[in-house]
Every structure is written in structure tokens, then in C-alpha cells.
Amino acid sequence: MSLVELHLALLSRGPAHGYDLKREYDAWFPDAKPLAFGQVYATLARLVRDELAEVVETRSEGGPERTVYTVTVAGRQRLRQWLAEPAPPAVAGTEDLVRKTIAALRTTDPERAATSVVADQRTAHLRRMRALADPPGREANPGPGDAVPDEVGARLSRRYALLHLDADLRWLDEAATALETPRRPS
Incomplete structure (x- = not known):
């Protein structure tokens, strides 16, 4: 930032x-x-x-x-x-979520550690998404013309966060599937 x-x-x-x-x-x-x-x-x-x-x-x-x-x-x-200047896209693999999951995969008893990290992270993401979807003090269903610029900015910021959390959840689901898939001997 x-x-x-x-x-x-x-x-x-x-x-x-x-x-x-x-x-x-x-x-x-x-x-x-x-x-x-x-x-x-x-x-x-x-x-x-x-x-x-x-x-x-x-x-x-x-x-x-x-x-x-x-x-x-x-x-x-x-x-x-x-x-x-356009903001640069986030660099894949640099998020703590990815680093922590890969590190758990490479540690002792990697399947259990990584599976636990993915499950715990998924729970934390869902909790944060619920909090963002229903922030305290939000007015009930304002009309389209009711929003002032600060409210529009806050709503856009919140939506951005929700979409990123949703993308993280999809990645976590893929990681969980990959961890559950039996590995072929190399």
C-alpha cells in the first residue's frame, strides 16, 4: 500500500x-x-x-x-x-495463505499439517466474510440513489475484500482436494 x-x-x-x-x-x-x-x-x-x-x-x-x-x-x-498508473496484480505465491499451506505441506507429517492449516484457514475466511457481509451499523437496504461517496467507497472496499476472500476459498477448496488425492509413487 x-x-x-x-x-x-x-x-x-x-x-x-x-x-x-x-x-x-x-x-x-x-x-x-x-x-x-x-x-x-x-x-x-x-x-x-x-x-x-x-x-x-x-x-x-x-x-x-x-x-x-x-x-x-x-x-x-x-x-x-x-x-x-494501473496497480500491479498481486504476485502469485506471495500471500501468507499460500506460503503457510506450502510450508505445512513440507513439514513433518505434511498431509495432516497441511489439511489442518487449510481447514483452519477456511474457517477464518468464512468468519471474515460473514463479518464483511453484515457490518455493524449498516442501514437496512439503502436505495440506489441514497449512497453518499464515502458509503460508495466503503461498499467498494468491502466488496473487493469479499471477492478476494472468495477467491482464497476457491483456492483452499482446490488445496483440500489435492491433499486428499492419493499420490502416485514417483
């Missing part, structure tokens, strides 16, 4: 401080791991260093001091370039 470009996208909506960026990121990707404040401020420091963002002001408003950032012309250009 490119935090630099995502921060630029968040800042392109207007000046903001780190807390705003974290809150917006978490709203954009409600089913992803929440963005850590440390990541936000480290990324903002790099953006300022690389002249992709700049400090507009520092204010306290009766609470902790907040530094407000804005995107620069160079930052907007970098964001446009990033958005124009």
Missing part, C-alpha cells in the same frame, strides 16, 4: 491535520486495519521533506497543538501520476 499517495489523496480534499487524515482514512477503508497515528505523522514528515506537502499553520484551539498540512503542486502532480 502506498501511504504517501493515500495521504496526498486525503490532503487533496483540503488542509488537514494528522488526526483528520487518520479519521478520513479509517472512514475510506472501514474494514481495513485502522491507520496508526505513528504512520500518519511519519508519512506527513516525509511529504514535507520531499516538498509534496507543506505546513499551513499550527493551532492549539484549547487542546493539544495541531499542525495543519496541505498538498503542494508537486504533491498534486505525484497523486495524478499515481492514479494514472
